[in-house]
Amino acid sequence: MDLTGTLQFLAHQPLLALAVAAIFVSTVGGMLRGPLPLIGSLLRGLGNLGLVAALLLTIVQVARFTSSHDLALPQFGMPEQTVEGGVTRIPIGRDGHFWLRAHVNGTPERFLIDTGATVTALSPDAAEAAGLKVQPLRQSVVLKTANGTVEARIGTIDELKFGNIVARDLDTVITPGLGQTNVIGMNLLTRLASWRVENNVLILVPHHPQVSQTPST
Secondary structure (H helix, E strand, O other): OOHHHHHHHHHOOHHHHHHHHHHHHHHHHHHHOOOOHHHHHHHHHHHHHHHHHHHHHHHHHHHHOOOOOEEOOOOOOOOOOEEEOOEEEEEOOOOOOEEEEEEEOOEEEEEEEOOOOOOEEEOHHHHHHOOOOEOOOOOOEEEEEOOEEEEEEEEEEEEEEEEOEEEEEEEEEEOHHHOOOOEEOHHHHOOOOEEEEEOOEEEEEOOOOOOOEOOOO
């Protein structure tokens, strides 16, 4: 791999780039400790600090995301979602999956609810429409989808609304491997008071029901 290719690769792996830079600074500091002890010690300390920061950021990311997630990618088949008695009710679709309409940072989108997915996922188009930005110091993750293994970037949804449910500061992955499909995963469902399936209807119960949302189709 040439220098340009290496730099392009590191640009997409910020934590690795931070670790490489920290090692370089620490090495230079070690070389300068003889002729320039003060500057050498300072550079070595900064390099070690960078390595610790890269390690801690990696640990935090691993704690929030597993290394792979299984995401199903069926076709759309969406009955109407309703709000009744403080809960959001979503009938099963014709394809045997649960779908809903939601606002992502105010932008209407369609979502598949996948209890087998660890994390909520957005297509690149949906992420762009919602104005999501990739987290600059977080590694990409690998997703297992029905179309194979794909790389995804990590972002945060400021606000996701559907039915009488609002989720804020929600971690998400952004990947072209989903096509135009968006997925709601367990990192949102675990924020609810409860959720269950009764008679082919998914019932979502929030801790604090909000004013019912009716996204556009």
